[in-house]
Amino acid sequence: MRTFAGRPPIIRIANGTFYRHHPNGGAASSQQHPNPPLFTNLSFELPSQSAEPHNWCIVGPSLSGKSTFLEVLRGQHLSFPPKARSFPYLATEHVPHRLRTPHRAIQYVGFDASGTGGGLGPATSTYLSQRYESRREKTDFSLRDFLIGNTQLNPSEVSLEDAIDQKLLERIVVDLRLDTLLDLPVAFLSNGQGRRARIARALLTSPEVLLLDEPFMGLDPPTVAGLSPLLRSLAEKASPRLVLSVRPQDPLPEWITHLVYLRTDCQVGSMGEKETVLEGLGKYVRGVWKGGLTEDETLPVHALAEMGRTLTERGIEGEGLADELGASLSGIEASQKSTANGTSEVLGEPLVEMNGCRVKYGNKVALGNWSEERDGQTVTGLHWTVRRGERWGVFGPNGSGKTTIVSLLCSDHPQTYSLPIKLFGRSRLPEPGSGQLPLTFWDIQSRVGHSSPEIHQHMPRSLTIRQVLESAWADTFRSKPKLDEAATSQVEATLKWFAHELNPAFSSHKLGTSSSAGQVEEDTLAWANDYMFGELSFSAQRILLFLRAIVKHSDIIVLDEAFSGMDDAVRDKCMLFLAHGEEKMCAPSKGSRTGDEVVANPAAESGNVTMTGLSDQQALICISHVKEEVPDFVREWICLPEANTGLPARFGRLDGPLRTDAKRWREIWGI
Template identity: 55%
Template sequence: MRFLSGQRPQYLLQPVWGARRYSKNLHGLPAISIKDGTFYRSHPNAVQVGPNPPLFEKLKFTLESAVDDGEKPKYFAIVGPSNSGKTTFLQILRGQHVCIPPAARSWPLLEPGPGRRGQTKTKAIKYVGFDGEQGLGGQGPKGAYLSARYESRREDTDFSVMDYLQGNTELNPFKDSDGQEIDAESLSRVIKDLRLTDLVEMPVSNLSNGQTRRARIARALLGNPEALLLDEPFMGLDPPTLLTLSPLLYQMAKADRPRIVLSLRPQDPIPDWITHLYYLSGNCQVAWSGEKEQVLEEVRKYVNTDKLVRHDPSHIHLHSLREVGRTLTDHGIIEPGSYISQTIQKTTDTVTKDSVSRMTTEQTAETGRAEIPEVRDALVEMEGARVAYRSKAVLGNWQQEVDGTLRDGLWWTVRRGERWGIFGPNGSGKTTILSLICSDHPQTYSLPIKLFGRSRLPEPGQLGISIFDIQARIGHSSPEIHNFMPRSLTVREVLENAFSDTFRGVPKLDAAAKTKIDACLRWFEDELNPLAMVAPQGTKQKDTLSETSWADNTLYGGLPFSAQRVVLFLRAVIKQPDIIILDEAFSGMDDAVRDRCLLFLNHGETKEFAFTPSTSSDGSQEAGQRSVVESEISKARQVKVGGLTENQALLCISHVREEIPDCVREWICLPEANTGKPARFGRLQGSLEEDYRRWNEIWGLPQQS
């Protein structure tokens, strides 16, 4: 087995929760009970405007309360790819959607009785989702504009973490209808337990990803709920932060107040304290449920029987099973090397490596990943950049060796044709670096930074570069862009926005731009058109002349989260800018869609995935093995959008190895904030997909056999 980290973190030497425990339920009643319930978005007997398929037919689920001494507690995780129904499952636990028969779903602990709190479902069962919004999302305030989070001046709307925890996030608030106030003892306890003491005065818009999760969990806990439903809490977190959040959740679950249910993606590591899994197959159906090891064994059997891809959309694709089984322990992440991964390899020994990889080394060599000449035009030059707010430095608080001499701040150059990965713990300054490059950060004006060979302010004999010149040459997809992109735009308007100066600006479109937009809409219609009759991924033949009028009537805000991420990815790459910035751009996509985007990044319309039939154990033909082939559009010489060129630079941020494009070779890893250690630089000798040890090398973690 391979570990992501080899040493026991210091924070685990002492209990995170201390000796304190929240009170247990003395009634012994389950918080949630579902017995053979089938659910619908609207009542099946009502007049239907659109489809109303059953959700989780004959579902069985019980969230138990405190167990008797000697009885093993149960901790649940709901696992499944994007759009499989994880959020819907959690909504059902909270009381949403119609249950048939109605009596099949109940909340025994919440029913009136002696000594019970009598809370409503919405107060007793809290839902916290992390898949849709940067920062605190709809549960907290948002900055007035994109660069507001980087300014030192505090606006009236820059509410602090303490304001957020106390619910004071409105300029003219009404008194709470029930008059409920948070007592000081509970507030102090939650702040300490979730390690927010040093953050209470910080504006919520300045929080890092991991800090935001802790703040949102703390806000939910202040309502003293009976159950806490956490939707994809590990998405976008770096390995060190994972090692702090998981034991924190375990201590709460162990205390039984609140009871915790997690939803996880297949690629997320499963905490070792989780005892039971529900694996969702698609179309809101449960494929397997039961004890964790039993479910993982069922996954192994499923792979061994060669049931890879079915025409029935309720079946599971092999892509979703590739990373299932990773375990999050106190010491780090255990890869499933001898479990799922080897099983898949055994199943596909007779075929090419394409069935378990995005593409082979030979195929990715065609993307321009050959050795880049040492001398090329510099697109970004940082010569001692240091970002600080008064006495607090958030980037460049170190000395770095440059040409044999120690220099203060960050020294970094990005040249044409380079493919960079930017890594580091949450809060280390990765997004701050990108804000300097995009010139969203006000301090860009005063720092020793050149963009496209020019500084922001005029220099002797040279004009400064304007914000519009910079953004016209950069394609950018990030959680911040996701948060600020107007939901009222159509899918086509979002892609057209790549050719505009602002989110609401009028795009400058010529015939070539319109052709590229239509090409992207056709290529990704299966992922973006809600009304498309979708065959299994990769098997549908593309019609190069198909209409794209559906994009004029499909609202971007009405798409699922993963589809919104696809739209923003296309917006970043469509105009083939000098610099493409992908900041957590693939987070929230299932791996099949993610791999398709990564292939498009490298090859554009020239390459596509093909699925060749394989014979199952019963002799039937199944669409199973995946390979990368020349597209029909390329054969017809109708390619409108190509992949990365040697004149473009790529900057990518992600904490998930599978989300790093295979073409990335250069990397920078920022130190944890306020440590004073310098940033580390390196160059990969191959893709991260080919050798997991390269991932450990980037993070400075010990290599395990």
């Protein structure tokens, strides 16, 4: 690489090792919260300018430390030796005074709902329905205010140095499809819209470096197609310099030139030019599958199977390593594909009935802004029924109303009272002559298991792992759960099954013969009381919230982007648990191209199973923008239209799993 004379790198790391806490913090402290070295003897440079493109992407499976690596680049975590990490370019005359510190010059945008990743302000609301109330608080800033930084109750006059470039603002809001949302309160934005707003805000600060932690997660295909070219144009101008992180199964933007691939122990597995890294990983995968190499447990082959595809302006192109070698479905995928769970043709009783729902905020219609012909009559709004035993997929662009639908069926939305909705055969308001009492908010919450980005945002970070799981039986996140012996058994069985993924101190020597099944030789689940939700990685938080949604065996399970943030191996394990509970498990199939093999749990043969899979008495509603994150037994689907187009929602039925046939996915999206 040729660098420009007199221009030192923005970030320089020379043989540095990093720690979350001081390594001499004491034995007692390290036993309770292990403090292993991160990225031992790391050397890395991000040039300020170079003759050739130099765009980095950090890739790794769950628990590999992608977010931690980005934090290290920004100056977080302790460096040993201290001078191993430096930011020489920031001290030069080429950098404005306001950007002379890493905290200002290097912006990080993550989507972990922790409030530290460039969020839309702190998560201060105490209940989910607050986001749907009328705008009346002084702190209900508009998207325009948020983007230009006008979020102070008594704002001072903005200095010229901090003024927003209006041309840049106009371009970014158009490219990120935010131009029609500028006057909305940020609390009204959907999850995908909020992600785009956070990226836009970071771009408008004109940083020297922008760290984007899984920027495409949770975005619909049209938005991804628009965001990648915008990022490419920024990368080509090196304004700002971009560093992304993605999961192994995510396609790599074609403008990425350099990769860091992380092992599962927070160490670097491979680093360098993209083609060189991919070639080396491909040789490793082929060597393991052909039996010549022993698989490194910190570099699982299964996680690399989909690596190598490219995100272009024309869509996703190329093949993953598994496709190149003609590998078939993994054992987990095959098990899901063949399961008959939830495919019964016998229609159960209605659990959700929406008969013409139309949600408005003032003059803005958020859902149901259409009319259509049904049975010879013109009807308006959303008409949708969900019955016991049905497995639904809900799709549509960001802002089309998917989150609003979830809020209606979970009764978080205040308009639930006034709309023609029945839940579990009953209305929220008294019905004259029915002889039935109206449903209460608590009745509904007790019968719906729900995982979503909104739940993630509001889950108290100070709850322990066990408390988060037990809160499925509580009225609120912090209230005392109503647990009986069966509920306690379900919680403990689930914690044991996912100890590998949830316990931050889990080490490989504790694994039994089936590591991916989560069974360990521990006599205690003390770790579930020792670690708080906020101490877990983003992936582990997602897993815990998914398990919270299903552990109670509620009548309705709502999984709203529940698998986003997980790598494919962890995601598939969660889907297997959703389908079969403890009855099926994964057994490593070494040297096989099909990954882990799904086998019957020996405990199931003796009847010693506490957690079972989804039953035909339950309904599933899954929302996702990624076909691989839709369980293979989903058959019914609804696709909402782009907001305010006047087009009606479309319905259909799948003849097989989404992830195995791109044609089915295109049919849903109408492309």
